[in-house]
Amino acid sequence: MxxxxxxxxxxxxxxxxxxxxxxxxxxxxxxxxxxxxxxxxxxxEITQYIDERDLLRVGDFRLPNFPLLSDPAPSIQIRDFGLVGYGGLIPQVSQWIDLESDSYNVDYEVGEIRFLNTGLINNINVYTTGISLGVRRPRNYPMHKYPPPKLRITYTAGYDxxxxxxxxxxxxxxxxxxxxxxxxxxxxxxxxxxxxxxxxxxxxxxxxxxxxxxxxxxxxxxxxxxxxxxx
Structure with a gap:
């Protein structure tokens, strides 16, 4: 338009x-x-964007394009990550999977996504950094850093x-x-x-x-x- x-x-x-x-x-x-x-x-004008990058940390990510629209809501996928279990490391997941909605909050006014250190995100954080934040560390947690997982955010932003x-x-x-x-x-x-x-x-x-x-x-x-x- x-x-x-x-x-x-x-x-x-x-x-x-x-x-x-x-x-x-x-x-x-x-x-x-x-x-x-x-x-x-x-x-x-209102446009759909796909932003791919490394998930280097848990925290706030301000999307480049604004204003962020809630309809359709942003979708977040992740891949190339490993998991840590009490039995040791689980191999990396190479295909894109949807990130659970309880792993992040969306601030539409600011155009920002905050990743929370819970569930899958916390598990990935342990695998990537060797540090468990706020949870009990697995017995066989990694002692060194692993490559960060890939993140794909699909969102819609722009003006009517x-x-x-x-x-x-x-x-x-x-x-x-x-x-x-x-x-x-x-x-x-x-x-x-x-x-x-x-x-x-x-x-x-x-x-x-x-x-x-x-x-x-x-x-x-x-x-x-x-x-x-x-x-």
């Missing part, structure tokens, strides 16, 4: 003289820039850009995109020599430096929605 519809664009810019097909084209152009490396560096959305973030992005489009179609913005989002290159020869600054200011708004790196 585009951030703006042609009808919404005319509401923001009533003096803009564009045919519907032209409006769709300039919206697509501006949104492509807004979602490129210059801006959000991601798809902003339907015209009737009441989200403050959505309204802010719609307004910023309309402002970008206004700059793109004015004479001052004709000074934008080229735009190549995939190569991270924008060249300017505009006579209006103020227009260029405004254009970059609007892109800065979208950068606030870039994926988080402290996962």
């Amino acid at each position: 585009p951030i703006l519809t042609p009808e919404e664009l005319l509401n923001y810019l009533p003096l803009l003289s564009l045919e519907p097909i032209q409006a769709e084209g300039v919206i697509y152009r501006a949104q492509g820039i807004a979602e490129s490396g210059y801006g959000a560096n991601r798809n902003l 850009f339907s015209p009737n959305s009441t989200s403050p973030d959505v309204k802010k992005m719609k307004s910023a995109l309309a402002a970008m489009i206004e700059v793109l179609v004015t004479k001052g913005a004709q000074g934008i020599k080229s735009e190549t989002s995939d190569q991270d290159k924008i060249e300017y020869f505009s006579a209006s430096e103020q227009q260029d600054i405004k254009y970059l200011d609007y892109l800065a708004i979208f950068r606030k929605y870039a994926p988080r790196t402290n996962f």
Whole structure:
């Protein structure tokens, strides 16, 4: 779904003289820039993501993309882990298996998953680190570290850009995109020599430096929605 519809664009810019097909084209152009490396560096609409990484510790993991949606709820799978029993080590499990829901909590407001040191997670922690947290250690627990298990989180995140959305973030992005489009179609913005989002290159020869600054200011708004790196 585009951030703006042609009808919404005319509401923001009533003096803009564009045919519907032209409006769709300039919206697509501006949104492509807004979602490129210059801006959000991601798809902003509701999208399903699959994130795979090593489970290095028990604790909080903040998902890169936000806001996190509860429908469908995130699903978590794990593989390449071994178990510790009172009879010793159980060989590694190489296929993906679903992690029990009581092994983690989901904070939808923050977009964070907290893995709890209970059940399977605790057993894996013993196998991986040789340390049992809060439970009695097995007799034959490992005395050295093992490779960490693999984790796969499937989740849905993004924004609903339907015209009737009441989200403050959505309204802010719609307004910023309309402002970008206004700059793109004015004479001052004709000074934008080229735009190549995939190569991270924008060249300017505009006579209006103020227009260029405004254009970059609007892109800065979208950068606030870039994926988080402290996962």
